[in-house]
Amino acid sequence: SQQGEEDPQALSIQEGENATMNCSYKTSINNLQWYRQNSGRGLVHLILIRSNEREKHSGRLRVTLDTSKKSSSLLITASRAADTASYFCATDDLQGAQKLVFGQGTRLTINP
Amino acid sequence: GAGVSQSPSNKVTEKGKDVELRCDPISGHTALYWYRQSLGQGLEFLIYFQGNSAPDKSGLPSDRFSAERTGGSVSTLTIQRTQQEDSAVYLCASSLVRGYYGYTFGSGTRLTVV
Numbered sequence: 481s482q483q484g485e486e487d488p489q490a491l492s493i494q495e496g497e498n499a500t501m502n503c504s505y506k507t508s509i510n511n512l513q514w515y516r517q518n519s520g521r522g523l524v525h526l527i528l529i530r531s532n533e534r535e536k537h538s539g540r541l542r543v544t545l546d547t548s549k550k551s552s553s554l555l556i557t558a559s560r561a562a563d564t565a566s567y568f569c570a571t572d573d574l575q576g577a578q579k580l581v582f583g584q585g586t587r588l589t590i591n592p
Numbered sequence: 593g594a595g596v597s598q599s600p601s602n603k604v605t606e607k608g609k610d611v612e613l614r615c616d617p618i619s620g621h622t623a624l625y626w627y628r629q630s631l632g633q634g635l636e637f638l639i640y641f642q643g644n645s646a647p648d649k650s651g652l653p654s655d656r657f658s659a660e661r662t663g664g665s666v667s668t669l670t671i672q673r674t675q676q677e678d679s680a681v682y683l684c685a686s687s688l689v690r691g692y693y694g695y696t697f698g699s700g701t702r703l704t705v706v
Binding site: 515525528568570579583584585 | 681683
């Protein structure tokens with residue numbers, strides 16, 4: 481079953497604008513991760529945020545985590561055409577499950 | 593190797609045939625995962641290997657699916673008597689230490705059952 485749910489399912493913005501994607505989940509987690517996927521193939525790990533962290537930055541990426549609301553957001557600043565991809569959140573369950581559970585993803589399109 | 597390698601990259605097979613998909617993880621990564629992704633969908637967990645521990649097979653959709661990992665390295669996912677609903681991209685990932693690092697994914701095998 482899917483734990484993370486991304487919102488929106490699709491997002492289209494102009495190059496240079498900021499893009500924000502949200503993820504909600506249901507259980508207690510060890511960490512939450514964001515991945516990017518181009519062309520329906522392999523995923524690329526972007527950032528991992530632990531349950532005791534509230535915010536993390538990596539280049540133009542900013543991830544927040546609110547464990548009380550069981551939600552996370554991914555902000556991409558100053559978007560570029562190359563950011564066009566699908567973005568997935570994935571949760572590492574604290575309940576002993578030994579795998580990441582992925583959401584359905586947000587399809588991001590950056591228009592030049 | 594430098595990354596996770598999967599082969600073949602594409603496979604077309606006739607319904608009822610068996611297929612084997614191969615994954616070569618990053619050297620030293622003790623954790624290995626198989627997922628599958630149908631068109632436009634999220635990732636569905638299939639199976640997880642961690643070192644010499646018994647694998648977590650809880651995601652395998654039927655007894656037609658099996659996987660093994662030899663010598664703690666290369667893994668093979670086998671689908672017997674393939675059905676059209678097995679058509680998907682099968683993704684393999686490895687990780688150095690669960691919970692501390694992200695997964696490194698291969699490019700996947702696109703399986704088409706005709």
